[in-house]
Amino acid sequence: DYYSSGRMLMRLAEAVGRLVLAGRELTKLTGFTTRVTDLIGVLSDVNQGIYVRTGINNTIMDTKNNEGRIRTQDGIIKFENVKLMTPNGDVLIENLNFTVQSGQNVIVVGPNGCGKSSLFRTIGELWPLASGTLTKPGSGHLFYIPQKPYMTIGTLRDQIIYPDSYYDMRRKGIKDDNLNELLDKVQLTYLVQREGGFDGVQDWMDVLSGGEKQRIAVNILFHYCFLQKKKKRQIFIIMI
Ligand SMILES: Nc1ncnc2c1ncn2[C@@H]1O[C@H](COP(=O)(O)OP(=O)(O)O)[C@@H](O)[C@H]1O
Ligand SMILES: [Mg+2]
Structure with a gap:
C-alpha cells in the first residue's frame, strides 16, 4: 500500500x-x-x-537628409538638440538635450514604445542622427549589456572568461584567484560555492537570474578591460 x-x-x-x-x-x-x-x-x-501611424505627433521626416553630427570625446555622452527619429521617419523626441558624465549613473524610464531603446540605437549608430550633435566616447570605451546576455555552454569559468577558453586563460597567466577578484566586484562570489566551483557545469541560461546574467556580462567586460589594461581609462556601460 x-x-x-x-x-x-x-x-x-x-x-x-x-x-x-x-x-x-x-x-x-x-x-x-x-x-x-x-x-x-x-x-x-x-x-x-x-x-x-503611432508616433507622438505624426510628423514624418524625410529620412534622406540626416544632418546630425557625431563627435568622439572620452568620458561624456551628450545630446544637443537631437531629433530622435525612427528609420521610417516617425519623430520620437523633437528636441533632446542632456549630458551624462563619466561616473554618473543614469536610469532611463518611460512607457513601452516611447523610445528608450531607440535612444541607444542612436548612440550605437544603428540609426541615423537626423539633426543635432551627439558626443560620445570612442568604440573601445562604450559597452552595451543586453537584457538577456548570452551564456555559453560549459563551466562557470567559461562564462567569465568568454570569449577566451581555459587554455587561453592559462596561457595569459590568469589564475582562478584573479577571477574571484573580478566576481567580487559584481558581488557574485557566492556563485562559485553555489554552482560547484569554477568547474561546475550548468544550464546557465536557466540557473542564473536575469540580474545575475547581466552581472556576469559586466564581469566579462571587466575581464576584457583587465586584459587590455584599460583599468584606469574611463569606460561607459549601457545596460539595456
Ligand atoms: N526598426 C524600426 N523601424 C521603425 N520604427 C521602429 C523600429 N523599431 C522601433 N520602432 C518604433 O519606435 C518606437 C520606439 O520604440 P522603442 O525605442 O523600441 O521603445 P521602448 O521605449 O519601449 O524601448 C515604437 O513606436 C516602435 O514601434
Ligand atoms: Mg525597449
Missing part, C-alpha cells in the same frame, strides 16, 4: 511539473499569436488605406 501510494504521489508531482511547463509554453504562444494578429491588423489597415 505504502509503495503504490508513494508511486502515485511521485507521478502526481511529475504531472504538476509538466502542467507548469505547459503553462509557460502557452504564455509564450499567446505572445506570438498577439504579435501576428497585430501584424495582420496593420496589413489589412494599410490595404484599405486607413492605417494611422
Whole structure:
C-alpha cells in the first residue's frame, strides 16, 4: 500500500511539473499569436488605406537628409538638440538635450514604445542622427549589456572568461584567484560555492537570474578591460 501510494504521489508531482511547463509554453504562444494578429491588423489597415501611424505627433521626416553630427570625446555622452527619429521617419523626441558624465549613473524610464531603446540605437549608430550633435566616447570605451546576455555552454569559468577558453586563460597567466577578484566586484562570489566551483557545469541560461546574467556580462567586460589594461581609462556601460 505504502509503495503504490508513494508511486502515485511521485507521478502526481511529475504531472504538476509538466502542467507548469505547459503553462509557460502557452504564455509564450499567446505572445506570438498577439504579435501576428497585430501584424495582420496593420496589413489589412494599410490595404484599405486607413492605417494611422503611432508616433507622438505624426510628423514624418524625410529620412534622406540626416544632418546630425557625431563627435568622439572620452568620458561624456551628450545630446544637443537631437531629433530622435525612427528609420521610417516617425519623430520620437523633437528636441533632446542632456549630458551624462563619466561616473554618473543614469536610469532611463518611460512607457513601452516611447523610445528608450531607440535612444541607444542612436548612440550605437544603428540609426541615423537626423539633426543635432551627439558626443560620445570612442568604440573601445562604450559597452552595451543586453537584457538577456548570452551564456555559453560549459563551466562557470567559461562564462567569465568568454570569449577566451581555459587554455587561453592559462596561457595569459590568469589564475582562478584573479577571477574571484573580478566576481567580487559584481558581488557574485557566492556563485562559485553555489554552482560547484569554477568547474561546475550548468544550464546557465536557466540557473542564473536575469540580474545575475547581466552581472556576469559586466564581469566579462571587466575581464576584457583587465586584459587590455584599460583599468584606469574611463569606460561607459549601457545596460539595456
Ligand atoms: N526598426 C524600426 N523601424 C521603425 N520604427 C521602429 C523600429 N523599431 C522601433 N520602432 C518604433 O519606435 C518606437 C520606439 O520604440 P522603442 O525605442 O523600441 O521603445 P521602448 O521605449 O519601449 O524601448 C515604437 O513606436 C516602435 O514601434
Ligand atoms: Mg525597449
